[in-house]
Amino acid sequence: MMSSSKATLTFNLLLRAAHIEPKQVYLVRHKVTRVPKSKHSSPYILWSSENTRSRFEVYQSLQGKGKSKRKDVFGKRSILASFVVTPWEETLFVGLYRKLEKEKLPADLRECPVSGERVSDRTHHYYRLQLDERMSELRGKVAVDWGKSFRGWVQRADKQDKRVLELRGEIIERPFPGFRKFEWKIGAIEDIPKEWKTQLTQHKGIYLQQCTKCGRLYVGKADGEEGFMGRFREYAKSTDGGNMGMKAHSHKDYTVRILEVFPIRHLDDISKIESEWKKTLGTCEWGLNRNP
Secondary structure, eight states: OOBOOSSOOBHHHHHHHTTOOGGGEEEEEEOOOSOOOTTOOOHHHHHHSTTTHHHHHHHHHEEEOTTTTOSOTTTTOSEEEEEEEOTTSOEEEEEEEEEEEEEOOOTTOOBOTTTOOBOOTTTEEEEEEEEEOTTGGGTTTEEEEOOSOTTOOEEETTTSOOEEEEEOSSOOOOOOOOTTTOEEEGGGGGGSOHHHHHHHHSOEEEEEEEETTTOOEEEEEEOSTTHHHHHHHHHHHHSSTTOHHHHHOSOOOEEEEEEEEEOGGGGGGHHHHHHHHHHHHTTTTTSSOOOO
């Protein structure tokens, strides 16, 4: 990995190095602000796999009209510099796209690839975009400082030059941090890297969920065929995993950690150890567990 030098490197310098005038460019930052349906994913995850990148591009082409029924979300500029927000809150450059024209939605496009919301010509614009091969060697390798204006997801490059935080020699995926250091939001569990999913699928044990609003705790066990990952997916789908204490809780956003990993030969003890963790952490008296 290569870090930027002490001299300030900006995204507009990269544009000009590719003979692209910033006045032609919109900077577009894609980030999920609401938890998507379980069968869908984030813009970052869709872009990061060759198998789903076309779905990312469909997502980018779709723009809600909103109450104002605005005519042109992307304005009159001809080039979009596209960025996605990673699970680690990096703003990562993923390519240039030429904006060709606005047209009717494809006949087979019925829902947003990220949110799962129904789409139609009445509710959404559809822009025909074409991948621009310029700066292709930098896709997935440039992280920028988007600044404080996070709501401004479409910005003019010449007015909002972004400082390059990192220029990488290759696209990287963060290694699994280990079970003791693993921490993630349940609603975004599908956004974890592929290797992490493999580790969580292959292991079973005791986990801890914590409400991000009030801090109340819930202890549970993952002993199904798909291990931790299978159990976490159940929570992402229903928010409460069928547990009465969590079902009655008004807030539905949880962070999950792993307390203990079990060898297969000791799975008979998992319910006993789960109860011991509940007692230790007081999750029946003060948390969201209902059964000791």
